Amino acid sequence: MNKYVYSPTNNAFYPAELQDVYESAGSWPSDAVSVDDSIYIEFAANTPPHGKQRNAGKDGKPEWIEAASPDPLVLTAIAEGDKVRLLAEATAAISPLQDAVDADIATDEELQQLKVWKTYRVMLNRVDVSAAPEINWPEKPK
Template identity: 30%
Template sequence: MAVYFSKSMMAFFPDSMRASYEKNGCWPEDAVLIEEALYRRVALQRPAEYTLVVNPDSGLPDLADSPRPSQAHCWNGAAWEASPAAEADYQRANVERELDRRRAAADAAITPLEDAVELGMATADELAALKAWKRCRVLLTRVPQQAGYPMAVDWPPAP
């Protein structure tokens, strides 16, 4: 049985299904044919405690005998090692998710307050809250300009 491996998708693709994958535009461009013995070892007979990895020297699938410690770790062929570039990417993704969450909270708070102002129904407390939330939202848009971003972030407090 011929099987292909895609490094980008970390997945195996049987040659018997290739026509179907290609017809649907799903055949990975980086698919490489692997030996049946390798496929059996890393896919079919893999112990549960082992992790599927890519051997950095061959680009072929391999097994690590321990789980990946974090998204910032890469397999070097013998052990997991922290990658500064991967760590920075991981931190940036986390900070961007938190920034999106805080902006959504500010937007949700601002919308009904703006409605009250537009309808001439806003109280003094609502006007003050609107100003505070808008200030917070402006400061959130400036977070990416902070020195040290994304590794160090000084989050503006929510009102």
């Protein structure tokens, strides 16, 4: 007996041993197709090949198709979120260094680190997220 079934409609695998549980919850797919372990391993347990995504084939079993290009607006939104996160990290690193300068107790190393982090933050602010995914992010200081 095969351990998994595949639903072309849901493009998802289900453990056959849990069919009773899914049925009692009213969520067992009516189009479930039994698949052998090799199909499950290729299409569920492993990472898709580069540039591919899983899709239901005409035979009701999974197949690899070319992955759709991501929506440019989604890529821009992701890049904007990354930029905000990186700016927050830079600001968190700058704050105690700037405090040391303001208190006139900064060491030479702290002054150097402050300059490096401020330069990084300026370069981050200059990043054009609309160029996503082709963004040349500045290197984060260590």
